[in-house]
Each structure stands twice: as structure tokens, then as C-alpha cells.
Amino acid sequence: MAEETPWQQALRYANRANPYPFYEELRKTPVARQPDGTYVVSTYREIVTLLHDPRVSSDPRKCPAPAATPAEGAADAEAEPITEAVISLEPNIITQDPPEHDRDRRTMMPHFVGPPRSPHLISDLEPEIHRIVAGLLDGMKGKNRIDAVDDFAYPLPVTVICKVLGVPLEDEPRFHHWIEAALDALDFGPEAASEEIRSRLAGGRRAVQDFGQFAADLLDRYADQPGPGMLSAMVNEDGTEGRMSKGVLASNALLLIFAGHETTVNLIAHSVLTLLRHREALEELRRRPELIVPAVEELLRFESSVQFWHTRSALEDIDIAGTTIPKGAPIFLAYGSANRDPERFTDPDRLDLERRHNEHLGFSQGIHFCFGAPLARLEVQIAVGEFVRRVQNPRLVEDPPPYRHNQIFRGPRHVLVDIDGIRD
Amino acid sequence: MTLRATVAELVREFRASGRIVIVGASLAGLRAAETLREEGFTGSLTVIGDEAYEPYDRPPLSKQVLKGWVPADHTKLPRMREVDADWRLGVAAVGLDRVTKQVSLADGEQVPYDRLLIATGTRARQWPNPAEAALHGVHTIRSRDDAEQLQKALAEPPSRVLVVGAGFIGSEVASVCRELDIPVTVVERGSAPLVGALGGVIGEIAAQMQRDHGVDLRCGLGVSSLEGDSEGHVRRARLSDGTTVDADVVVASLGSIRNVEWLEGSGLAAGFWGVGCDAGGRAFDINGVVTDSIYVAGDVARAPHVLYEYQFLAMEHWDNAVFGAEVAAHNMVNLEPHYRPHLLLPGFWSGQFGVNIKSVGVPPFGDEIVFTQGSVEERRFAAAYGHRGRIVAAVTFDHGKWLEYYGKLIEQSGSFPPPPPGWDQPPDMKPMPAEFPDPRVPTGIPDVVLTGHAPSERTAEFRPRRH
Ligand SMILES: Cc1cc2nc3c(=O)[nH]c(=O)nc-3n(C[C@H](O)[C@H](O)[C@H](O)COP(=O)(O)OP(=O)(O)OC[C@H]3O[C@@H](n4cnc5c(N)ncnc54)[C@H](O)[C@@H]3O)c2cc1C
Numbered sequence: 001m002a003e004e005t006p007w008q009q010a011l012r013y014a015n016r017a018n019p020y021p022f023y024e025e026l027r028k029t030p031v032a033r034q035p036d037g038t039y040v041v042s043t044y045r046e047i048v049t050l051l052h053d054p055r056v057s058s059d060p061r062k063c064p065a066p067a068a069t070p071a072e073g074a075a076d077a078e079a080e081p082i083t084e085a086v087i088s089l090e091p092n093i094i095t096q097d098p099p100e101h102d103r104d105r106r107t108m109m110p111h112f113v114g115p116p117r118s119p120h121l122i123s124d125l126e127p128e129i130h131r132i133v134a135g136l137l138d139g140m141k142g143k144n145r146i147d148a149v150d151d152f153a154y155p156l157p158v159t160v161i162c163k164v165l166g167v168p169l170e171d172e173p174r175f176h177h178w179i180e181a182a183l184d185a186l187d188f189g190p191e192a193a194s195e196e197i198r199s200r201l202a203g204g205r206r207a208v209q210d211f212g213q214f215a216a217d218l219l220d221r222y223a224d225q226p227g228p229g230m231l232s233a234m235v236n237e238d239g240t241e242g243r244m245s246k247g248v249l250a251s252n253a254l255l256l257i258f259a260g261h262e263t264t265v266n267l268i269a270h271s272v273l274t275l276l277r278h279r280e281a282l283e284e285l286r287r288r289p290e291l292i293v294p295a296v297e298e299l300l301r302f303e304s305s306v307q308f309w310h311t312r313s314a315l316e317d318i319d320i321a322g323t324t325i326p327k328g329a330p331i332f333l334a335y336g337s338a339n340r341d342p343e344r345f346t347d348p349d350r351l352d353l354e355r356r357h358n359e360h361l362g363f364s365q366g367i368h369f370c371f372g373a374p375l376a377r378l379e380v381q382i383a384v385g386e387f388v389r390r391v392q393n394p395r396l397v398e399d400p401p402p403y404r405h406n407q408i409f410r411g412p413r414h415v416l417v418d419i420d421g422i423r424d
Numbered sequence: 425m426t427l428r429a430t431v432a433e434l435v436r437e438f439r440a441s442g443r444i445v446i447v448g449a450s451l452a453g454l455r456a457a458e459t460l461r462e463e464g465f466t467g468s469l470t471v472i473g474d475e476a477y478e479p480y481d482r483p484p485l486s487k488q489v490l491k492g493w494v495p496a497d498h499t500k501l502p503r504m505r506e507v508d509a510d511w512r513l514g515v516a517a518v519g520l521d522r523v524t525k526q527v528s529l530a531d532g533e534q535v536p537y538d539r540l541l542i543a544t545g546t547r548a549r550q551w552p553n554p555a556e557a558a559l560h561g562v563h564t565i566r567s568r569d570d571a572e573q574l575q576k577a578l579a580e581p582p583s584r585v586l587v588v589g590a591g592f593i594g595s596e597v598a599s600v601c602r603e604l605d606i607p608v609t610v611v612e613r614g615s616a617p618l619v620g621a622l623g624g625v626i627g628e629i630a631a632q633m634q635r636d637h638g639v640d641l642r643c644g645l646g647v648s649s650l651e652g653d654s655e656g657h658v659r660r661a662r663l664s665d666g667t668t669v670d671a672d673v674v675v676a677s678l679g680s681i682r683n684v685e686w687l688e689g690s691g692l693a694a695g696f697w698g699v700g701c702d703a704g705g706r707a708f709d710i711n712g713v714v715t716d717s718i719y720v721a722g723d724v725a726r727a728p729h730v731l732y733e734y735q736f737l738a739m740e741h742w743d744n745a746v747f748g749a750e751v752a753a754h755n756m757v758n759l760e761p762h763y764r765p766h767l768l769l770p771g772f773w774s775g776q777f778g779v780n781i782k783s784v785g786v787p788p789f790g791d792e793i794v795f796t797q798g799s800v801e802e803r804r805f806a807a808a809y810g811h812r813g814r815i816v817a818a819v820t821f822d823h824g825k826w827l828e829y830y831g832k833l834i835e836q837s838g839s840f841p842p843p844p845p846g847w848d849q850p851p852d853m854k855p856m857p858a859e860f861p862d863p864r865v866p867t868g869i870p871d872v873v874l875t876g877h878a879p880s881e882r883t884a885e886f887r888p889r890r891h
Contacts, residue, residue: 050829053804054797054845098848315846341803368826 007040011189011407017400023337031323038330042337044344046321051366053315059097063313070156089212090247092255111230122374135385140420148415153268161260167227181207183406215253263305264376266411270303271384273415276396278351285388292385295353300362307336307410335361392420442467447517448543449473450720452749457507459753469509474516484572486596496572520690539756545723546680551865556650561658562674577673581606586671588647590617592774594677599776602637609640609669624859625793633777698738699724705752723749741772782824785817785834793858794841794851810840
């Protein structure tokens with residue numbers, strides 16, 4: 001068997017807690033062709049270049065990624081079910097190229113942060129977020145051990161995204177299950193071929209379909225009877241460029257529900273974990289709470305919520321960093337690696353809450369820059385700020401903690417923390 | 425001590441206790457002051473500014489401030505760090521003596537320096553007839569006070585605004601007027617708005633955009649005179665074709681004049697196009713010899729640029745002021761070979777008629793243009809400028825996120841026309857003439873100018889040959 005590439009090693013579950021040494025190896029070849037024909041780009045400069053290159057497509061229909069393709073010989077029909085299931089949904093803003101992407105994003109934007117319709121939507125959520133965070137921390141009173149994921153990182157983003165979108169909170173267990181099932185079955189590494197992953201594939205595929213149906217039903221309900229939140233507004237109000245088709249709307253709804261909490265959960269969990277590993281930084285933040293804004297940017301850089309993205313491809317031959325990415329080749333952009341690129345960030349493995357010029361790729365860049373970034377920033381700033389302020393003497397119980405399976409949305413499954421109490 | 429050690433000692437000493445004076449307390453001046461401290465300069469720092477205000481930001485003045493969204497006094501520039509400087513605000517520098525190394529101020533004081541940074545920027549070109557310029561209702565826009573007054577005038581509201589000159593600022597003012605539902609006439613001597621900065625092809629699009637928004641746009645015409653009423657308030661303008669426009673607010677956006685008069689007699693290469701300097705911000709004297717102690721940054725500087733055949737560029741761009749100041753400040757407290765060049769790709773943005781216009785590179789350096797992405801019809805597109813088969817600039821309308829890509833191509837002297845994008849291709853991707861006006865034709869307002877010296881300005885001293 002051929003030796004595994006640094007990329008394949010980075011994707012192994014055993015290395016989920018610390019892929020960074022493999023990324024370092026990977027960056028020696030900024031654009032590295034993988035055995036399956038994928039081009040993995042791991043350096044900051046090259047990723048930024050490609051994010052702004054109009055010859056790069058984000059539409060998986062134009063070049064389906066060989067996602068989850070196991071070693072040679074195993075490429076049977078079952079090998080790409082999640083991608084297939086996702087592709088069977090209508091396109092959404094993350095899987096579209098301009099001009100469709102631009103048009104749909106423009107249509108959605110005013111419902112989220114865009115003036116004149118809802119310029120204050122996010123800032124107006126601040127008291128609500130504070131209230132939720134305070135409730136979660138109050139709930140820990142009297143405990144000596146908490147799980148920073150289940151008790152803290154998870155509930156906040158879910159509650160917030162449901163409110164913003166207008167998704168009934170009672171439905172949360174259902175879509176939570178679908179997301180977990182899909183993510184657990186979606187593997188980009190050598191282990192995709194394992195019995196375990198293959199056994200999850202059918203469930204993952206079904207989860208994506210059920211989730212899509214759920215979003216479509218919800219939109220239908222709002223079409224009949226308008227309600228609160230962004231989804232209802234998108235179904236019922238015409239934008240400057242008309243309305244999106246029902247299928248596209250449902251696909252975007254699914255995207256927003258998913259992305260609106262999945263990444264934020266991991267970000268809060270990783271922030272807590274990272275600060276507990278860096279006591280000086282934690283203390284500094286406690287002393288100087290105003291540092292929370294740059295601190296969250298640094299945490300975003302340090303443990304990117306989205307480690308890489310996999311649906312880009314070359315529509316022409318692209319010369320970059322001494323390599324030609326051939327027309328039609330899938331391109332993986334490894335944000336997690338770029339954010340530790342010493343060519344861009346001085347002393348990248350050091351956590352520096354006051355880092356300057358911290359233009360990390362934690363939310364990507366270019367036209368696909370994270371739609372929800374302003375909301376995520378606010379949530380994480382409040383959550384982490386309050387955690388630091390109120391939790392007394394937090395100590396990590398287990399390091400590294402257990403990780404979730406998926407590589408893109410990398411995050412701890414649980415972070416057990418011993419605490420002395422909760423301040424008011 | 426070795427020579428090298430002595431030099432190192434001198435640098436250390438200068439950083440610890442030298443005297444630096446910055447003239448011009450605006451964007452470039454402030455950013456230079458911050459960078460000097462960032463670089464470890466702990467000596468005395470004096471910042472001289474003739475405006476009474478702390479450094480403020482100008483781009484919002486012709487946009488958010490005029491709309492009434494942001495009060496003019498809420499435009500203070502954010503501070504990147506403490507600068508601990510002696511701020512002399514509200515007093516102009518009126519002279520420079522390079523022999524005694526002193527700047528003289530309008531109040532008679534002499535300020536000594538070891539190193540000097542010139543960051544005096546530009547000022548608005550006033551309406552040329554002083555009596556007409558003095559009429560109430562005649563405005564220019566460069567300073568906070570200008571913007572405040574014009575904003576008040578627009579809030580009245582006037583029955584019609586006349587904008588003279590359709591460069592970026594004139595076009596922005598016209599756009600604000602339409603947003604406020606004020607009738608507006610724009611008179612532009614060139615063939616179209618923005619034609620000096622972006623050429624006739626883009627100018628035509630800008631013209632259509634103005635007309636679609638109800639601007640009464642008149643190109644190829646000048647304003648010959650302004651007429652006031654008995655109270656001395658402007659009422660009417662007479663155009664070069666004999667017609668008249670009734671307006672009670674007139675905004676003269678006729679471009680800018682570089683603030684170099686105070687350098688008269690200093691022997692520096694200062695003139696109409698600004699103060700000549702090398703790419704590291706070191707000022708030239710009138711013989712083209714680089715000085716050691718005087719630096720220039722921002723709108724008032726002009727420096728050779730490697731990408732543009734070493735032509736001297738003067739740029740009235742925000743980015744240029746920031747990066748030029750950072751480079752100059754760095755070089756002021758370092759020695760060769762640690763000098764840094766100011767090799768910024770020029771870049772500009774403007775907001776008007778709901779469209780975000782951005783450019784990178786030097787469009788007037790190009791003679792051809794090709795649309796590369798998007799749709800002209802929808803006014804969302806990218807276009808590239810070419811010169812002899814190389815890409816030299818790009819402009820975007822609501823497509824700013826792609827500029828970075830074109831910037832890279834320009835840096836690498838990529839071929840023109842550039843490779844086609846993978847999607848969203850405009851129907852016609854054939855290069856065509858970019859239609860820049862002859863540089864000698866007085867037109868709109870160049871924001872980046874290629875500034876070869878005028879042979880009539882014989883400012884250099886020629887010496888007899890000695891054997
Ligand atoms: C209304 C407006 C809108 C703009 N919009 C944009 C935009 O959208 N995008 C963009 O890229 N750029 C824009 N610009 C250009 C940008 O603001 C300038 O490039 C930038 O301000 C240049 O900074 P500076 O420090 O070199 O010069 P300035 O900002 O002109 O500062 C020079 C300072 O020096 C002072 N000074 C002059 N002479 C003396 C003296 N003898 N003694 C003491 N002080 C003196 C002046 O009063 C002034 O305060 C705009 C400019 C204006 C006026």
C-alpha cells in the first residue's frame with residue numbers, strides 16, 4: 001500500500017485533535033495533488049488567490065468532488081452518497097457560481113443584515129443572546145463538573161438560529177439528529193472505506209433527504225400562514241429581483257439551519273478548550289474583557305470552525321505556486337492550515353489575543369465569505385466573554401477531549417470542565 | 425569603534441531622542457505618527473496641521489455626511505495606537521528652511537526637526553471667479569466644515585443643485601442629491617462623468633446611470649459664469665452653450681490643488697503635481713537628488729512606480745495615504761538596506777447611485793478595455809484595462825470582491841486580455857479602445873496622474889561642466 005500523504009494523515013480520525021503537524025508537512029507543497037486527483041491547497045497566499053479567481057467554481061455539479069472516495073477498487077455506487085444527496089437538493093448560495101450566487105445572496109441579505117429592511121437584526125439580538133447565555137451559566141450553579149459542549153456551546157446557537165430563521169425550537173431534536181447522521185457519514189479521509197463509515201452511509205443520505213423535506217414543509221407552512229423570522233419573510237416578500245424558487249429556498253433554508261449552529265457550536269467549544277489550555281490568555285481576558293473582540297478573531301484563526309472546503313473546482317487550467325491545476329480538477333482549500341501558515345502569521349502556533357492584521361480565513365474570503373459571520377461573532381463574543389467572567393477556576397478534565405467524526409466541521413464532542421462555581 | 429557600530433549607535437540615538445516633525449495632520453500625518461511609535465521611535469514628535477480639528481476621515485464627507493446620516497464632526501479617524509505627539513492644530517506651516525532644519529509656522533514660531541514628513545495633501549480648487557465664488561450657496565467640498573455647510577444647504581432643501589465637474593466627488597454629490605430627492609444638474613466639460621479616471625467606455629455607463637437616476641447631466645459643456653440675487657445668493661449659472669440653469673446651490677468639484685506653496689524657496693522638487701520623491705518616500709530636491717531628512721506621503725507626494733514604467737504617480741487615494749505614510753515613517757527611522765518601497769497598487773473606491781465602484785491599478789495608463797465578468801446592463805461587472813498586451817488596471821461595479829484577482833494579474837504584468845472567467849462571462853469579451861481623453865484636454869478630475877515634468881518649469885540648476 002502506498003504511503004499516505006500528509007493530507008490523508010491529517011484527515012485520519014486519530015489525528016482529529018491535532019492535525020497541525022500534518023498541515024505543516026502539507027504546506028511544504030502549497031498545492032498538493034492527492035492520489036484521487038484532488039488538489040489540496042494549504043498555504044494562505046494560494047488559498048486567497050484561488051478564492052478570488054473567477055476560473056474557480058463552487059458548483060459541485062460542474063465537477064463533483066471525489067468526496068469520500070476510498071482507496072482504488074472500492075469506488076462503488078455507495079461511495080458518494082452524501083454528496084449525491086446534497087447535489088440532489090437544489091443549489092444554494094454555497095454551491096452556486098455567479099451570477100446566480102450573487103443574485104440569491106443579494107435576495108437573502110436584506111432579510112439578514114442588509115439595510116434597509118433589517119439593519120439592526122443582529123445588534124437587536126444582543127440582549128436575547130445575553131439572556132440565553134446568562135440562563136445557561138445560571139443553570140450550572142451548584143455543579144462541580146460541566147460539559148462545555150452539551151451544557152453551553154450547543155444550546156446557544158441553536159436557540160438563536162431558530163429564532164432568526166423562524167424554525168420551531170421543538171423541531172430541534174429532529175434536525176439535530178439529521179445533521180449528526182449526515183456528518184458522521186461524511187468522511188474525506190482514508191477511513192471513508194472502512195466498514196464503520198460505510199455502514200453509516202445510507203443513514204446519512206436519508207438524513208439529508210429528510211432534512212430537505214423538513215425545510216420544504218416549513219416553507220410551505222409559512223407560505224400558507226406567514227410567521228416570524230427570515231424564512232417566512234423570504235417566502236412571502238418579493239425582493240428587488242423577485243423571489244427564489246421553492247426548491248432553491250428550501251435548499252438555502254437547510255444551509256442556514258445547518259451552518260447557523262454547527263460551526264458556532266464548534267467555535268464556542270474550541271474557544272473554551274483553547275483558553276483552558278492557555279491559562280495566561282484566559283486570565284488576561286478576565287482582566288481585560290475589552291479584549292474579547294480581537295480574542296475571538298484569534299480563536300477563529302487558531303481553531304478554524306471550517307477546516308477546509310471541498311466543493312471548488314478548476315474550470316480552466318490554473319497555474320499556481322509552480323503547479324498547474326488542470327481543468328476539471330477538484331480543489332480543496334485547507335483553511336485550518338492556512339490559518340497556521342507562518343508565511344502569513346508570525347508565530348502561528350502561539351495564541352495571541354492581541355494579534356494585529358489578523359485576516360484569518362476562519363470565515364473564508366471572497367464572494368462566499370460566511371453569510372452568518374456577524375451573527376456568529378456576536379454569539380461567540382458574548383458566550384466566551386461571559387464564560388470567562390463568570391466561571392470560577394475552570395479546569396480541563398480530559399485533554400484532548402473526544403472529537404466528532406467529521407473533518408470539515410471539526411470540533412470536540414464533549415469538553416468536560418471542573419469548576420468551583422459560577423459568579424453572578 | 426567600527427564605522428558600522430558608530431552608524432548603528434547614531435540610529436539608536438536618533439530613535440531614542442531625535443526630533444521628527446510632521447506637517448499635515450490628516451490621514452497620512454496620523455498614520456505616519458502611529459507607525460513611528462510602532463517602530464520604536466521615542467523621540468519628540470510634533471504634528472502641525474492648519475485645520476483646528478483632530479485628524480478626520482474625508483471619504484464619508486461626500487457620502488454619509490451629505491446624506492445626513494453621520495454628523496460632520498463624527499468623522500474622527502480611529503486611532504491605531506497612542507502617539508504621544510505635540511499636536512499644533514489650527515496653525516499652518518508657512519516655510520521650510522533646509523539649512524537650519526526648521527519649519528516656520530504662521531504664528532511666527534520656528535519648529536526645528538531632524539527629520540521632516542510632508543503630508544499637506546491637496547485642497548479643493550475654488551470656483552475661478554472670486555466674486556462669484558463668494559456668493560452664498562457656492563460650495564466646494566474637501567474639509568469637515570465644507571461638508572457640514574453643504575449638508576445644511578441640502579437639508580433646506582434647495583430647489584435645484586448644480587454640480588460643476590463630474591469626477592468622483594461631483595458624481596457622489598449628485599448621487600446624494602438624488603437620494604434626497606433634490607433636482608440636480610451636472611455639468612461636465614469632458615464627454616462623460618469619471619472620464620478622466622476611468623475613460624469614455626466606463627464614462628458612458630456612468631452617464632447612463634446618472635440619467636437613470638434622474639440627474640440632468642450635460643456633458644461637453646462648461647459653466648461660464650454664476651449669477652447671484654440682490655442678497656448675494658447664487659441663483660443661476662450660464663453655460664458655455666449660452667443656456668442657463670437655475671440653481672440655488674452650486675457645488676464646484678473642479679479637482680484639487682496640491683498644498684506646496686509653503687515649500688517655496690526650500691529647494692525641494694515641489695510643484696503643480698506635488699512633491700517628487702523616491703519610492704521610499706524620500707523627497708527630491710530641485711535637481712532630482714534625494715534628500716536624507718525629508719519625506720513625503722499622501723496626496724501631495726508623487727513617486728515613480730515600477731509597474732508603470734517608472735512614471736511618477738500622484739494619487740489622491742485613501743490607501744495611498746495610509747501605505748505611503750507607513751512606508752515613509754518606517755524609512756525615517758531605519759537605514760538602508762532596511763528601507764521599504766511604497767509599491768502599492770493604486771486603488772480607489774466610490775459609492776454612487778447605489779453602486780460600489782472600485783478600481784485597482786492605473787486605468788489611464790491603459791488604452792484598451794475589455795469587460796471580463798458580469799453584465800454591463802445590470803451594472804454589475806468587472807473590466808480590465810490593457811496597454812501593449814499587458815493588464816494595467818481594472819475597474820468593478822458592484823463586483824469588488826474580484827479586484828484582488830485583477831490586482832494579482834496586474835502585479836505580475838499578466839497578459840491582456842486576461843484569461844476568461846469560468847462563469848458569468850459577459851456576452852462580448854472583445855477589447856476596445858478605453859477612450860481616455862487627451863491628457864491636455866481639461867476634463868474631469870484625474871485621481872491618479874502620471875506626472876512627467878513640464879519642460880516649461882525649468883526648476884533644475886544646471887552647472888557648467890568642469891574638467
Ligand atoms: C470628499 C472626499 C471624498 C473622498 N472619497 C474617497 C474615496 O471614496 N476613496 C478614496 O480612496 N479616497 C477618497 N478621497 C481621497 C482621500 O480622502 C485622500 O486621498 C486622503 O485624505 C489623503 O490624505 P492626506 O493625509 O495625504 O491629505 P489630506 O487628507 O488632504 O490632509 C492634508 C492635511 O494637511 C493640512 N495642511 C495643508 N497645508 C498645510 C500647511 N501648510 N500647514 C499645516 N497643515 C497643512 C490640510 O489642511 C489637511 O488637513 C476623498 C477625498 C475627499 C475630499
